[in-house]
Amino acid sequence: xxxxxxxxxxxxxxxxxxxxxxxxxxxxxxxxxxxxxxxxxxxxxxxxxxxxxxxxxxxxxxxxxxxxxxxxxxxxxxxxxxxxxxxxxxxxxxxxxxxxxxxxxxxxxxxxxxxxxxxxxxxxxxxxxxxxxxxxxxxxxxxxxxxxxxxxxxxxxxxxxxxxxxxxxxxxxxxxxxxxxxxxxxxxxxxxxxxxxxxxxxxxxxxxxxxxxxxxxxxxxxxxxxxxxxxxxxxxxxxxxxxxxxxxxxxxxxxxxxxxxxxxxxxxxxxxxxxxxxxxxxxxxxxxxxxxxxxxxxxxxxxxxxxxxxxxxxxxxxxxxxxxxxxxxxxxxxxxxxxxxxxxxxxxxxxxxxxxxxxxxxxxxxxxxxxxxxxxxxxxxxxxxxxxxxxxxxxxxxxxxxxxxxxxxxxxxxxxxxxxxxxxxxxxxxxxxxxx
Amino acid sequence: xxxxxxxxxxxxxxxxxxxxxxxxxxxxxxxxxxxxxxxxxxxxxxxxxxxxxxxxxxxxxxxxxxxxxxxxxxxxxxxxxxxxxxxxxxxxxxxxxxxxxxxxxxxxxxxxxxxxxxxxxxxxxxxxxxxxxxxxxxxxxxxxxxxxxxxxxxxxxxxxxxxxxxxxxxxxxxxxxxxxxxxxxxxxxxxxxxxxxxxxxxxxxxxxxxxxxxxxxxxxxxxxxxxxxxxxxxxxxxxxxxxxxxxxxxxxxxxxxxxxxxxxxxxxxxxxxxxxxxxxxxxxxxxxxxxxxxxxxxxxxxxxxxxxxxxxxxxxxxxxxxxxxxxxxxxxxxxxxxxxxxxxxxxxxxxxxxxxxxxxxxxxxxxxxxxxxxxxxxxxxxxxxxxxxxxxxxxxxxxxxxxxxxxxxxxxxxxxxxxxxxxxxxxxxxxxxxxxxxxxxx
Numbered sequence: 031x032x033x034x035x036x037x038x039x040x041x042x043x044x045x046x047x048x049x050x051x052x053x054x055x056x057x058x059x060x061x062x063x064x065x066x067x068x069x070x071x072x073x074x075x076x077x078x079x080x081x082x083x084x085x086x087x088x089x090x091x092x093x094x095x096x097x098x099x100x101x102x103x104x105x106x107x108x109x110x111x112x113x114x115x116x117x118x119x120x121x122x123x124x125x126x127x128x129x130x131x132x133x134x135x136x137x138x139x140x141x142x143x144x145x146x147x148x149x150x151x152x153x154x155x156x157x158x159x160x161x162x163x164x165x166x167x168x169x170x171x172x173x174x175x176x177x178x179x180x181x182x183x184x185x186x187x188x189x190x191x192x193x194x195x196x197x198x199x200x201x202x203x204x205x206x207x208x209x210x211x212x213x214x215x216x217x218x219x220x221x222x223x224x225x226x227x228x229x230x231x232x233x234x235x236x237x238x239x240x241x242x243x244x245x246x247x248x249x250x251x252x253x254x255x256x257x258x259x260x261x262x263x264x265x266x267x268x269x270x271x272x273x274x275x276x277x278x279x280x281x282x283x284x285x286x287x288x289x290x291x292x293x294x295x296x297x298x299x300x301x302x303x304x305x306x307x308x309x310x311x312x313x314x315x316x317x318x319x320x321x322x323x324x325x326x327x328x329x330x331x332x333x334x335x336x337x338x339x340x341x342x343x344x345x346x347x348x349x350x351x352x353x354x355x356x357x358x359x360x361x362x363x364x365x366x367x368x369x370x371x372x373x374x375x376x377x378x379x380x381x382x383x384x385x386x387x388x389x390x391x392x393x394x395x396x397x398x399x400x401x402x403x404x405x406x407x408x409x410x411x412x413x414x415x416x417x418x419x420x421x422x423x424x425x426x427x428x429x430x431x432x433x434x435x436x437x438x439x440x441x442x443x444x445x446x447x448x449x450x451x452x453x454x455x456x457x458x459x460x461x462x463x464x465x466x
Numbered sequence: 467x468x469x470x471x472x473x474x475x476x477x478x479x480x481x482x483x484x485x486x487x488x489x490x491x492x493x494x495x496x497x498x499x500x501x502x503x504x505x506x507x508x509x510x511x512x513x514x515x516x517x518x519x520x521x522x523x524x525x526x527x528x529x530x531x532x533x534x535x536x537x538x539x540x541x542x543x544x545x546x547x548x549x550x551x552x553x554x555x556x557x558x559x560x561x562x563x564x565x566x567x568x569x570x571x572x573x574x575x576x577x578x579x580x581x582x583x584x585x586x587x588x589x590x591x592x593x594x595x596x597x598x599x600x601x602x603x604x605x606x607x608x609x610x611x612x613x614x615x616x617x618x619x620x621x622x623x624x625x626x627x628x629x630x631x632x633x634x635x636x637x638x639x640x641x642x643x644x645x646x647x648x649x650x651x652x653x654x655x656x657x658x659x660x661x662x663x664x665x666x667x668x669x670x671x672x673x674x675x676x677x678x679x680x681x682x683x684x685x686x687x688x689x690x691x692x693x694x695x696x697x698x699x700x701x702x703x704x705x706x707x708x709x710x711x712x713x714x715x716x717x718x719x720x721x722x723x724x725x726x727x728x729x730x731x732x733x734x735x736x737x738x739x740x741x742x743x744x745x746x747x748x749x750x751x752x753x754x755x756x757x758x759x760x761x762x763x764x765x766x767x768x769x770x771x772x773x774x775x776x777x778x779x780x781x782x783x784x785x786x787x788x789x790x791x792x793x794x795x796x797x798x799x800x801x802x803x804x805x806x807x808x809x810x811x812x813x814x815x816x817x818x819x820x821x822x823x824x825x826x827x828x829x830x831x832x833x834x835x836x837x838x839x840x841x842x843x844x845x846x847x848x849x850x851x852x853x854x855x856x857x858x859x860x861x862x863x864x865x866x867x868x869x870x871x872x873x874x875x876x877x878x879x880x881x882x883x884x885x886x887x888x889x890x891x892x893x894x895x896x897x898x899x900x901x902x903x904x905x906x907x908x
Binding site (some may be wrong): 090091093094096099103108111142171172173174211212213320378381382383389390391392393396398415416418420421431432433436437440 | 583780788789804806837
């Protein structure tokens with residue numbers, strides 16, 4: 031009884047209710063350093079013509095635990111690239127949320143921190159109970175923190191968050207494992223990371239989780255991956271509340287309005303046709319700058335419209351089984367068989383190269399896998415290092431990309447979507463040669 | 467014969483050795499071995515009954531004993547290649563366990579114990595850099611510890627370390643029939659501690675280390691085998707390396723030594739007491755490279771390139787700009803140390819002081835390039851050693867689009883040699899690097 035009451039008041043419960051009635055929950059990535067602008071952004075999200083949840087994305091200093099620099103920036107009025115939740119007073123954050131957050135509008139904190147105890151403490155202090163990340167997904171690609179240290183910190187952070195269940199609300203944690211470097215990571219490893227991090231969350235007390243998958247280069251391959259992810263979630267996490275969240279493309283974004291909008295619409299269609307429950311959008315401003323509130327609202331409404339269109343007139347998903355499920359299963363099984371403690375199993379798996387994220391520079395990543403975009407637009411392995419997937423994957427391609435080939439792979443999606451709007455493309459400003 | 471006279475030994479010595487009273491004359495063939503110096507040798511864990519972490523190890527003595535083994539090979543005219551030892555991997559000295567190598571193909575080990583797992587990466591890299599068709603075994607497989615080539619067969623041990631499924635995998639990988647042998651005594655946990663191949667037709671082994679069925683197999687395959695006594699086995703006498711004539715084996719295996727001499731081999735004993743504290747002897751230190759694949763690694767790019775440190779600022783978590791810069795600079799012949807994303811200022815300064823680069827490239831795309839770059843360049847320029855080191859910054863430096871001329875001027879005034887904003891930045895950066903290369907080389 032208590033658990034279901036808790037779930038009803040939670041982020042997970044809100045998404046589940048929307049999913050039951052056929053609504054895709056749409057969510058922005060926004061984060062502004064000024065409390066006033068942050069509140070305006072949340073209100074605009076709430077009022078957008080879409081089923082939305084709110085986001086407060088934190089700034090880079092807070093993410094790195096450098097709260098002194100964040101405080102100095104707040105004091106001197108320097109604008110940061112997100113909301114410094116630890117540097118601001120608890121009362122300031124409560125004022126931002128007052129009258130905005132509620133049963134009809136849950137708010138999630140998005141951060142990117144390998145060691146998030148301070149952040150978890152601050153969000154709990156502000157009355158929130160939904161956030162995201164993971165001991166691997168927020169350590170390897172985005173920090174130099176040792177993986178062991180991140181895992182230890184995430185154990186403590188999960189336990190802190192899970193403790194909220196005693197207060198009558200079911201805390202929610204989303205894994206960022208389905209993103210891993212944003213692009214060029216083949217889907218089998220992405221969905222395995224999502225499941226493994228959720229197993230870690232469950233082991234440390236969470237009862238409501240979401241599994242992520244970031245849109246990649248091929249709609250067919252993406253559909254197969256998300257269906258495999260849902261199947262794996264049912265197999266490995268049958269006893270907790272869970273849903274799948276799709277991230278609109280996280281790599282180099284199209285420069286044209288037409289290209290960016292089509293890419294976002296494809297993400298919304300992917301979510302609907304694979305039964306995902308939530309979508310996190312990107313905006314048409316993504317290629318140039320930190321998006322404004324209006325950019326965000328435009329993206330939320332465009333995604334909601336595309337999702338509605340897909341529901342009314344479904345397009346074929348064409349997801350053949352090319353072995354993504356088998357690849358992810360082999361990875362998950364190999365890791366959980368290493369040790370009963372999932373955190374230590376993850377550390378061992380990276381040490382031995384059982385898990386190895388292509389192109390990730392972190393010192394604890396084995397750095398022996400390579401991947402590329404093949405002629406049909408699918409992500410493929412060209413080198414699998416020591417990952418235990420030789421039985422299910424045959425690496426193809428030559429292994430090392432040149433710098434030009436790397437750029438071509440990184441901008442594959444941008445070119446594909448921009449080329450369809452060629453006239454607009456030619457008129458658009460030139461973008462950085464160096465990709466994000 | 468004893469080591470002190472090892473220098474007299476000759477390869478392919480067809481003339482009868484006066485010390486040998488045997489009818490058969492044995493022929494040595496030239497071999498190529500891979501060894502790993504015991505630089506980091508220690509006993510800090512126990513994964514076999516010989517290892518006792520509570521007893522101190524004498525690393526100097528271990529190194530001397532290892533050098534003796536290598537010297538004997540070299541004096542016999544064999545080639546010894548070295549793989550660089552990796553800190554934190556004390557058992558890497560036991561190179562035999564790293565792979566099985568035949569016909570240009572290397573099947574790299576998958577170790578049973580986590581403590582040794584990281585050795586595989588070093589072996590994969592070593593073989594790949596030398597043009598071998600190399601991959602890691604899918605099943606637990608401890609290389610020549612459990613796989614020995616005898617005639618047309620691959621003798622394969624299991625029971626303690628290598629997985630039985632690795633036998634089938636090796637058969638498929640090398641295209642040679644595998645003879646599976648089951649080990650039953652944990653003092654002899656690897657096949658190479660219980661059996662040594664002397665030449666195409668002959669082996670020596672310790673029957674009690676094998677299951678009854680495997681003993682029967684060995685009797686049928688090698689009716690003329692030399693049989694080791696309990697004492698020979700305890701002295702690790704079967705952990706031996708033979709070139710067809712000379713048999714280098716741990717000292718103390720008196721019965722084996724006598725039998726070998728009787729059969730026309732030249733036994734050469736070496737002291738391995740300190741290495742044996744980790745459960746290894748002569749063979750464990752020696753991986754045979756059974757083919758003449760290109761001996762030299764691909765040479766590094768021309769030394770005329772710059773030594774470049776690529777880094778981001780402490781708050782920037784982006785990777786791809788750094789991956790791309792490293793590739794682009796490497797292709798132009800520069801040597802790159804890539805510190806990756808989120809590099810603390812102090813780490814960047816200490817790495818620069820350590821390697822004294824010709825160029826430091828700070829790439830940032832999260833919009834904090836300007837506000838993080840200003841204090842960073844102050845720290846770098848505060849070190850007298852780095853006062854003149856070229857340091858450049860580029861990427862997406864402000865959160866509201868291009869930072870503008872004012873910000874660029876401030877960054878240059880603070881000590882950056884050049885500022886490259888997104889847009890045409892990469893071409894300008896490459897042209898800057900080219901000019902720098904020419905000025906450094908003249």
